[in-house]
Amino acid sequence: MSAAAKSPSIERHTIAVLVDNEAGVLARVIGLFAGRGYNIESLTVAEVDHAAHTSRITIVTSGTPEVIEQIEAQLGRLVPVHRVVNWTTAKPGIEREMALVKVSGTGERRVEALRLADAFRARVIDTTHASFVFEITGNPDKIDAFIDLMRPLGLADVSRTGVAAISRGPEPM
């Protein structure tokens, strides 16, 4: 992309897309990103209003400001899309992600894992003599940091939800 070549500043943006909950709508969004060479760092999707038949897709993406502008415009073109909001530029948003983190080990490492989990406010949701499963919620950077700390302590498995985002204040999206 020529615009990208000119300006090398890559930014990370969180974009919410409110869509009509019809089969294939996720494929349209993902196909758009794949077909036009945009990045997807994380993606979450679920129905948010059963009666109104709407789903919300939250995408964390990265690109130059020009590319981000294109991403928003291209999403806006998709027929089943109600709204597109960029939480990074248009409105101040809050982001949260949840992760389940399995740490296997015994002795000193196990004690240290539990101590760190406590500091991160991660909850223990499964325990054996040789393992913990932690549930941790926070912004993606916090989860990255926690996972990095668990690595030398016997990190065995990670499952992350991707980002959910919402605006601050009383207004809806």
Place this chain on the structure above:
Amino acid sequence: MDRTGTAVEGVARAGAVEMSGAQMVIRALKDQGVKHIFGYPGGAVLPIYDALFADDEIVHVLCRHEQGATHAAEGYARSTGKPGVVLVTSGPGATNAVTGLTDALMDSIPLVVLTGQVATHLIGNDAFQECDTVGITRPCTKHNWLVKDVNALAHTIHEAFQIATTGRPGPVVVDIPKDVQFKKGGYVGPASIRHRTYRPKTDPELGQVVKAIDLMANAKRPVFYTGGGIVNSGPEASALLRELVKLAGFPITSTLMGLGAYPASDPQWLGMLGMHGTYEANKAMHDCDVMICLGARFDDRVTGRIDAFAPEAKKIHLDIDASQINKNVRVDVAIVADAGKTLKEMLHFWKTQKRKVDAAALAAWWKQIEQWRGKNSLAFKNSDKLIKPQHAIDRLYALTKGRDVYITTEVGQHQMWAAQRFKFEEPNRWMTSGGLGTMGYGLPAALGVQMAHPGSLVIDIAGEASVQMTMQEMSTAVQYELPIKIFILNNQYMGMVRQWQQLLHGGRYSHSYSEALPDFVKLAEAFGAVGLRAESPRELDAKIMEMIEVKKPVLFDVRVDPKENCYPMIPSGAAHDEMILSDAEEESAQVSEEGKMLV
């Protein structure tokens, strides 16, 4: 999400008329005002073909290949402003339609393509002639649907027409499983449509319109750069464009897709711009201080090297599709709206605010432009031995001037010569594959045009290589007595490929010679059409007249100079002021390594 894509469910509506899904298809087409459809039958659409059999209003044109059907529908749409309708079967029928869908998407042509699908209970089982049609066509349609419930069928077809024809037009696919065609359900009419999400924006923001005319009024070196959006907006947009351009007195150029929106005979017309545009159009684009882009999209064929594109210009960009704004080129004033509506407002403000142009600056600008025009960049050296392709087009133009003519083209040098030399005075008269550059477009497109305009003279300006890609549609022309004229500039080469190999690959003409060409005259006769051939400039005029007068489809084999190149040319990766004007200049032309990477 299930892989079957957009499955539509519906509920039987009160007051709806009961009928089979197949009957609904026909009824919906009629309620949408459809008179002609282009198609090809097969197992998965037999119920619809049966319903068609029972109907005597809709004319079905049986093409010889589903690609041909889609291009015919494109020609029909482009020449009438109405949507083109296609009916094909599942599996190979649908996959054969993909080229036409992509072509229509790139050039914003409204098509409604109905595809048969295997019965709903077989979907996902690799059934005979099953393919994931909505999956395959998702990236090459504006929208598509798989209709799994007969009670949603009528509504979906109406919605399909609405989406294909409004906003930025484009192709849509409605995939209809065979059991849905047999089932009975409730039919609803077009009035039932109010889409849940789709709201194309067509009214301009007036503040932006005023900003645009501010820039125009203060311009010293302005240029209008217009595109297919004007044609798509309808004939009124072309009329308003003419009024505005006249009022302002500015020069105007256009993209390949926009030809005819402004009359080529007018002195303010600079000719087409871009890779094979005129010297004056490209120089004006490069040196302008205000660019008024209306319904065009800064395509790479138009801009050339993007960082050297109109470096001093303030740019106004009108487009109905918001995603085109700032996509390739950053602009100063953006207007997302319909072209006709915006032109109306521009004229309104220009007149009521009594705007004046900078007359002295404009006079100097015109003086400069006349100097560029003096280069006569479309000139060529004629010959009395060989038919020069440019000469052939000039004669075709001269001998058809004043008639009711529609031109389609294939893709290659002949297409560019046609665009450069044939003078279009009206919109909707020029049908060519711009965005996708699809060889094989022109012949079937001519069929579609002729179907819509039975009494008109419809000519496909063709290359001998392109025309072989969809040649079988001559059979369709003969069957439906469509007297299309296929004017083949036969240079025995894929001329455009040969030209690039000469410029970029040291004259190594790898697989670009059209060997073992058919005898086009005999081929025409085999189809039951008329074959003509001209080998020397002396016989050209008489043969063209013969072609025009024959009331049958014609294949005219015009043997032209095999080595002629198409100039001017801006090589890929070069700027507007780095044009090559002739073979002599080409020898010294340097194409950068980066430029060679570009198509």
